[in-house]
Amino acid sequence: MSEHTYSIPVGPLHPAIHEPITLKIDVEGEEIVGVDVFCSQVHRGIEWLGMNRNNPIQNIYLAERVCGICNVCHPFCMVQAVEDASGIYPPERADYIRAIMAELERIHSHLLWAGVAAHEIGFDTVFHYTWALREKVMDLIEYLTGNRVTKAIMMVGGVRRDISEEGKKKIKEGMQYYLEKFAKIEDIYLNDPTIKMRTRDIGVLTREDALRLCAVGPLARASGVPKDVRQDFPYGAYADYGVKAITPDTYNGEIHADVFDRIIVRLLEVKQSVDIIKWAVDNLPSGPILAEKNLVKLKMLLKKAEGEGIGRVEAPRGEDIHYVRLEKGKDPYLSWKIRAPTYNNVLPWIPMLLGGQIADVPIVAASTDPCMSCLNRVTVVDEKGRKYEITKEYMHELSVKKTRRLMRNANRSF
Amino acid sequence: MDETGEIKEGEKMKVDDVVNRIKERFECEVKVKEIPCGAKKIKRTHIFVEIKREDFRKFMELLFEIQDYPHFAVISATDLGEQMELLYHFTIDYGKQNDEKTISLRIKLPKNDLRIETITDLIPGAMISEREIHEMVGVEFIGLKDTRHFFLPDNWPEGKYPWRRDETFPNDMLNKLDETWKEGDKNE
Numbered sequence: 001m002s003e004h005t006y007s008i009p010v011g012p013l014h015p016a017i018h019e020p021i022t023l024k025i026d027v028e029g030e031e032i033v034g035v036d037v038f039c040s041q042v043h044r045g046i047e048w049l050g051m052n053r054n055n056p057i058q059n060i061y062l063a064e065r066v067c068g069i070c071n072v073c074h075p076f077c078m079v080q081a082v083e084d085a086s087g088i089y090p091p092e093r094a095d096y097i098r099a100i101m102a103e104l105e106r107i108h109s110h111l112l113w114a115g116v117a118a119h120e121i122g123f124d125t126v127f128h129y130t131w132a133l134r135e136k137v138m139d140l141i142e143y144l145t146g147n148r149v150t151k152a153i154m155m156v157g158g159v160r161r162d163i164s165e166e167g168k169k170k171i172k173e174g175m176q177y178y179l180e181k182f183a184k185i186e187d188i189y190l191n192d193p194t195i196k197m198r199t200r201d202i203g204v205l206t207r208e209d210a211l212r213l214c215a216v217g218p219l220a221r222a223s224g225v226p227k228d229v230r231q232d233f234p235y236g237a238y239a240d241y242g243v244k245a246i247t248p249d250t251y252n253g254e255i256h257a258d259v260f261d262r263i264i265v266r267l268l269e270v271k272q273s274v275d276i277i278k279w280a281v282d283n284l285p286s287g288p289i290l291a292e293k294n295l296v297k298l299k300m301l302l303k304k305a306e307g308e309g310i311g312r313v314e315a316p317r318g319e320d321i322h323y324v325r326l327e328k329g330k331d332p333y334l335s336w337k338i339r340a341p342t343y344n345n346v347l348p349w350i351p352m353l354l355g356g357q358i359a360d361v362p363i364v365a366a367s368t369d370p371c372m373s374c375l376n377r378v379t380v381v382d383e384k385g386r387k388y389e390i391t392k393e394y395m396h397e398l399s400v401k402k403t404r405r406l407m408r409n410a411n412r413s414f
Numbered sequence: 415m416d417e418t419g420e421i422k423e424g425e426k427m428k429v430d431d432v433v434n435r436i437k438e439r440f441e442c443e444v445k446v447k448e449i450p451c452g453a454k455k456i457k458r459t460h461i462f463v464e465i466k467r468e469d470f471r472k473f474m475e476l477l478f479e480i481q482d483y484p485h486f487a488v489i490s491a492t493d494l495g496e497q498m499e500l501l502y503h504f505t506i507d508y509g510k511q512n513d514e515k516t517i518s519l520r521i522k523l524p525k526n527d528l529r530i531e532t533i534t535d536l537i538p539g540a541m542i543s544e545r546e547i548h549e550m551v552g553v554e555f556i557g558l559k560d561t562r563h564f565f566l567p568d569n570w571p572e573g574k575y576p577w578r579r580d581e582t583f584p585n586d587m588l589n590k591l592d593e594t595w596k597e598g599d600k601n602e
Contacts, residue, residue: 039542045576084460089449096452212483212539213539214486214487214537225509226509232512235451236451237451239512240453240454240456242511321488321503323501325492334492335492339488339503339543343488344539346542347539347542
C-alpha cells in the first residue's frame, strides 16, 4: 500500500443489501485499489432458533422473516426441503400458486431495485415513477394473501390460500397494466443517455470471475452465465412452463457484464415474470391446495419423519438454497442451513469495485441488490490519523454530481 | 431442445453416468433422489455422495472433470454427537433446461480431529462458507488463508461454537437481554 492510499470504511451497516455489511475500501485519489468485506454486525441466529426452539410449522414464519423483500422465496425454499425430507409433497395446484406468488415477488423486487438504482444516480423522478408502478403489484399481493409484506402463504405440502375466479381476473388485469407500462419503463431505463453513461462499463464482473466466485441470479446472468434455477432445476410450476434464463445478449446481442447489463436483465425479467404469471393463471390445475389439511396431524407427521432435503428457489437476487434434516421424535430440525443469494454475491463486489471511483460505490453496490437504507455512517480516516465522517447523503451527493458532470460534458460535445 | 422446452434423449448427461463415474473411482455410497413437480411431473435430481476425508481432494478433481466450473452453493454442518458431518452442496450442468443436478458431498469428521483441506484454491467463492463453518462449528480448513470471523463479532470467545450440540456450545451466553439494562438507565 503506498503512502497515498486512504482507507475508507463503508458501513458498519450495509451499503446495499439486507444483511448489515461493512466495506473497507482503500483509495488512491478517486481510484479504488483495495476492497475488504465484513459481515459480523447482526447475525440473528435464525438457523439456531430452527434447530433448537421451533417446530417446523413455526419455522415457516421464521423463514419468512429472513428477508423482508424475499419473503416468499425463503419459506418456499424451506418447505421444499422439509417436503423432500418427509415425503409430504404438494398437489399440482399448490405448485402453480407458489410460482405465481414467487413471480409477483420478483416483479415488486425488481421494480423496487430499479427505483433505488435511479435514486442512486440522482434521478428521483424516475425513482418515484417506478415505485408508483410497483404499488399495483403490492395491491395485488395484498388482495391475494391479505398482506403486503410477510405473506404467510406457504405451508408444508401446499399453500394456505387458494386463488378464486375473481382473483384470477384481478391478476390478469394487473399483468395487463404492467404490459402496457413496460414500453415506457424500458424507454426510461434503456434509452436514456445519462443512465447509460453512469452505468456502462462500470462495475464489470467478467464471466470468468462470476463462475469462479459462484455468483448467482441477475448478477451472474448479466455476466453471460445462463444460470437460473427456474430454468435449470425443476420445481413448482416452472418446469411445465420452460423458463429461459435471460442474459443481456438476448436484448442487444452484446455482453458488457456491467451495471447497465444488470438493468437490462432485471427489466426483461419483469416482463418474463408477467408472462409466467399469465400462463400459470390460464393453466392453473384444479384440485386441493394442501397435501394435509389438518395442521395437528401434519405436525405429528413431521415429528415422526426422519430424513434430509434440499430446497432450491430462484429468488429475485438469485439462487436460494435451504438444507433441512429432520430427526425422528423431535420438533426442531437436527440441522438447518440457509444460503441466501447475497451470500454468494458479496465476494464479486471486490473485482467489481477495484479500479472504480468512490462516486460509483453506491450504484455498483446497488447493482447487486436494492436496499440502500443503511449506508448512513461512513467514516473516513486519513493517513495522519485525523478522523472525519462522510455520510450516505454526502456519498449520494458525490454520485449525483458525477451524473451532472457527465451530462454537462456530453452536452458540450454535441 | 424442441419447441416445447423438453429435452430429447441423448442431450442430457445421464444421472447414471455421473453416478458410475463416481463409483468407479471411489469406494463410496451414492444415493439418488428424484422428485417430480408440477403438472407434467418433470423430475429434479439430488445426488448424495458420502466419501472418506482422505478422498476429498481427489473427489474435487473428479468434479472438475465432470463440470468446468462446478457451482458451489454452501457447506452445511450437522452435529452427530461423536462426529461432525459436513455436507458440501455443489451443482453441475447448470444453464441447461431442467438438467441441473445437485451433488451433495458428505464427509464425517471425528470431533477430536476436525480438520479438512480447503477448496478455496479451486473455488474462491467458497471462502465465506469455509469461514462460517470455521467459526460456527470449529472445523479447521487446512490452507484457508483468511480465518477471521465473518458472521460472529471479533470479540467472540475462543473455543465456543454456536452450532455445536456439546460442551463447546456457549450456554452461558443465552438469554442475557435483561443484563444489558444498567442501574440508572434512562432509556429503560
